[in-house]
Amino acid sequence: MAGATMRAARFLGPGRPLAVQEVPRPVPAAGEVLVRVGAAGVCGTELHFLDGLLTPATTPVTLGHEVAGSVAAVGDGADPALVGQRVAVHYLHPCRRCPWCRSGAEHLCGAPRGFLAFVTDGGFAEYVAVPDTAVAPVPDGLAPEQAAPLCCGAATALHARRVAGLQPGSTAVVVGCGGVGLALVQVLALAGARVLAVSRDPAKLALAAELGAEDTLAAEGMAAAVRARAGGRGADAVFDTAGTAATMRDGVAALAKGGALVLVGYGTDRLDLHPLDLVVPELRILTSVGNTYPELVEALDLAARGLLRTVVAEVAPLGEVNRVLEALRAGTVRGRAVLVP
Secondary structure: OOOOEEEEEEEOOOOOOOEEEEEEOOOOOOOEEEEEEEEEEOOHHHHHHHOOOOOOOOOOEEOOOEEEEEEEEEOOOOOHHHOOOEEEEOOEEOOOOOHHHHOOOHHHOOOOOEEEOOOEOOOOEOEEEEEHHHEEEOOOOOOHHHHHHHHOHHHHHHHHHHHHOOOOOOEEEEEOOOHHHHHHHHHHHHOOOEEEEEEOOHHHHHHHHHOOOOEEEEOOOHHHHHHHHOOOOOEEEEEEOOOOHHHHHHHHHOEEEEEEEEEOOOOOOOOOOOHHHHHOOOOEEEEOOOOOHHHHHHHHHHHHOOOOOOOEEEEEEHHHHHHHHHHHHHOOOOOEEEEEO
């Protein structure tokens, strides 16, 4: 395997298209496995790198943090029985020693061993090397194209649901019906919430309704429409996956007393509020970042049991990565686009 090469889509800096290059194939180190990539989901985070909102630890770096495939080889100390197993990859590789890891908040690890596309090379490639603790078995019946988007989109939705702590019967609003938003619609409905979905795209709203949203709303006039559908009371939680000034402002306006705005997505916009807007109705602003390995395992299980559906908008070859990213930027991807090597 030494000296072998592979194709990978490399981030060279903000404002530049990804470059599909021939690079050395990784060799798994001690405690690592080499995953042959079967599919990699394309997330909005990739656009944040291209726009300079996020900066990886090293450049160039291979992007792609939603990865499913099969184990091709193992390093010293890793279980040889893993070879050939179908796996999904948890993108953050926690140290499991810091205070956050010891408290169960491994997604906030202070010294991660790796972080696909942020610190270490990701899965927009033919192979990726990761710690053996990062791979989760993919249940029978789930294709790599279905499993890959679960690694971020669906697992992140599960984490956001936990952050909000909603009770059955609560009214929840999901703003933005992209990959994470459509997963949120499903996991909130599974938890017994009454889900209202908000988007500017009628086709995405139709998907949200198909996946369990009780009602769908246009972004224009969202706050008033939510209140009208909640008997004037407002929502118990608004999950904002868009992160624009307008959606954050409208999200607060749509909340019932004691409700929570849960910030899941973000961009360059800022939230500008007077404290009284929050204090008098005792509103809460919560944030939710990423997910944990157990949440990935849960997402895979739900999908295998038919309770959580991955909406795959397109399966495209790796060489078309820049076209797919531009479609995502334009808002024309309905669900998750997936790349295959």
